[in-house]
Amino acid sequence: MFRFANPEYFFLIILIPILLWYYNKLQKKIRFTYPLAHKVVIEQNYYFILKNTLNFFLLLSIIFALANPQKLKTFTDRETKGINIIFALDTSGSMTALDFNYENKELNRLDALKIVVRDFIQKRTTDKMGIVVFGEEAFTQCPLTIDQSTLDFLVDRIELGMAGDSTAIGSAILLSTKRLLNSDSKSKVIILVTDGRNNTGKVNPITAAKLAKQKGVKIYTIGIGSKGKPVPIIQQTIFGTKRVFVNIDLDDYTLKQIAQISDGKYFNAQDFKSLENILNDIDRLEKTTFKVKNYYETTYYYKYFLIMAILLLGVKVVYFNGVRQVFP
Numbered sequence: 001m002f003r004f005a006n007p008e009y010f011f012l013i014i015l016i017p018i019l020l021w022y023y024n025k026l027q028k029k030i031r032f033t034y035p036l037a038h039k040v041v042i043e044q045n046y047y048f049i050l051k052n053t054l055n056f057f058l059l060l061s062i063i064f065a066l067a068n069p070q071k072l073k074t075f076t077d078r079e080t081k082g083i084n085i086i087f088a089l090d091t092s093g094s095m096t097a098l099d100f101n102y103e104n105k106e107l108n109r110l111d112a113l114k115i116v117v118r119d120f121i122q123k124r125t126t127d128k129m130g131i132v133v134f135g136e137e138a139f140t141q142c143p144l145t146i147d148q149s150t151l152d153f154l155v156d157r158i159e160l161g162m163a164g165d166s167t168a169i170g171s172a173i174l175l176s177t178k179r180l181l182n183s184d185s186k187s188k189v190i191i192l193v194t195d196g197r198n199n200t201g202k203v204n205p206i207t208a209a210k211l212a213k214q215k216g217v218k219i220y221t222i223g224i225g226s227k228g229k230p231v232p233i234i235q236q237t238i239f240g241t242k243r244v245f246v247n248i249d250l251d252d253y254t255l256k257q258i259a260q261i262s263d264g265k266y267f268n269a270q271d272f273k274s275l276e277n278i279l280n281d282i283d284r285l286e287k288t289t290f291k292v293k294n295y296y297e298t299t300y301y302y303k304y305f306l307i308m309a310i311l312l313l314g315v316k317v318v319y320f321n322g323v324r325q326v327f328p
Helices: 007-031 037-066 109-123 148-156 169-181 205-214 252-261 272-285 302-326
Strands: 002-004 069-081 084-090 100-102 105-107 128-134 138-145 188-194 217-224 231-237 240-246 265-269 289-300
Touching: 007 037, 037 302, 069 302, 084 109, 084 138, 084 169, 100 109, 100 272, 105 109, 109 148, 109 272, 128 148, 128 169, 138 148, 138 169, 169 188, 169 205, 169 217, 169 252, 188 252, 205 217, 205 252, 217 252, 217 272, 252 265, 265 272
Parallel strands: 084 128, 084 188, 188 217, 217 265
Antiparallel strands: 002 069, 069 289, 100 105, 128 138, 231 240
């Protein structure tokens, strides 16, 4: 970026014609006191033009030097205060329900969840994120990392039933909290997604939520589906695959309690669009903060105008007080 640090000096430009006019008026009075005035009259136009030109650029150079032209190069130092986020994702058998639609294609709940989670990850370029999957037990699919490509790869590798067919919500919260305790971030968040109720594991979800709260962990809970509404699933039988409708028992009461205890929020996703909107809402709620400092490297150009002014002054002195006196 180029700028003039003191542009107010440009107002002096309007004084140049006045100074030149006054200077020329004095010069005429002095010249006509000498003999051979008629010769001066003949030559004065040439010398006046030359002297006025030199004086004009001399004064202009001084004004530009006073205006202090400079070029700024900006360097930005961004201090990021990121948020550490663990996704606790239910991979139990009930996530096979085919009640989600994406781009006119029927998807099971887990595949729909993987799409929105991968999209969420791509938006959070400055945050560490990790993945815990749970069913009958809970285990770490990906520890906290800022490597988005690794996260994307490991989300894609999540499969139905990989942690068993039951639902250990308490174990998932406990393991997710443990993963977050190893981080130095002040903001720690669990995004827990399930479509069932806790029916296995050694830890009660409410107890786990209270422990997470004590450790400064906030939990957003997302319940997939709704109570009392049959959903289609694919069952394997001796006669092959069969599409049947079943009721999946979503324990939204416990999920609401978990969120309330840990100062989080409960959401309910009944289709792909609502699930997508929920992750967008959480993205807006959990904003990463930045401190931006700008540094400037300044290059000064006033010295070039000063050099030009000195050179013009030198030409004027040498020519009019030297050369012209010797060779009139």
